[in-house]
Amino acid sequence: VSPTSPNKPRWLTSEEEATWRALASVMVKLPWALECQLQGEAELSFIEYHVLARLSEEPDHTLRMSVLAELANSSLSRLSHLVKRLESRGLVRREPDPTDGRFTNAILTKIGYAKLVATAPGHVAAVRELVFDQLSATQLKQLNHICRGLLQQLQ
Amino acid sequence: VSPTSPNKPRWLTSEEEATWRALASVMVKLPWALECQLQGEAELSFIEYHVLARLSEEPDHTLRMSVLAELANSSLSRLSHLVKRLESRGLVRREPDPTDGRFTNAILTKIGYAKLVATAPGHVAAVRELVFDQLSATQLKQLNHICRGLLQQLQ
DNA sequence: CAAGATTGACGAATCAATCTTT
């Protein structure tokens, strides 16, 4: 499709186009690389790792499913399927919230925590190697700022 | 998991951590938003759109499957399944390369091209709104540079 | 036999529908 379309669509400049292609590639390849690292070393997907990680950040290693879904950038349905699998592996368990049975609490088990502790260093090393080792201190700040701006529009 | 682990894993600084969370969110939410836009307006996935778009950039609207897979950041297997679906919708067709039967050419059909022409303005508008309208000219350059750096490590 | 491509089985995400608790 050529840039000579009617008039409504403001096309991308060649610099925007190049940036967009690079960004799109990063959005495909970076998650993939991290998936591979996690799958190879821990048989965990990226989102599974983060579910465990988020739970570990809570003092009681517990979060409501709906809150966890938000934190993990996941739909509730996806999370429900996913936690069921983690539960069958003994990494997480679920209980209805004692104070209000409509909520379900996801709870990190001892085994799940151990798994996370064993997995985290390798994962962090991969993130460091693939992302932060490639960025100067200035670029780090720039990227932070840029991402925050983009997130605003992504509600 | 706390930052007070043995010694091997150089943990992330709090600034790196914040940046990483923001970047991870962008990598999930931005593709999702664009998927929704394309699915809603054209019943195309992000990768399907880009397959059509890449084909349209060739003078003869033709690319070998293996080349197209590279350009679309896709495995050959994934592309094969995907193109089969596009073919069943009449948007693309496949032929063995006349000069060497080992290659398969994917060819954008008239219908596929029309679909792309109809879809592109809305998609570009979404990319503009979600990405480039959020970036200053300086940030555009920064993002371009950052992404290119990251891609180098992602081979 | 090697490279390009396809296939089928399986695993995981989505969507809509349903169930449960208040």
Added chain:
DNA sequence: AAAGATTGATTCGTCAATCTTG
């Protein structure tokens, strides 16, 4: 009735195995 959560059907991507052409 509404919010939180689960479920099942469908679809898509992955992996490994296979097919095909030169």
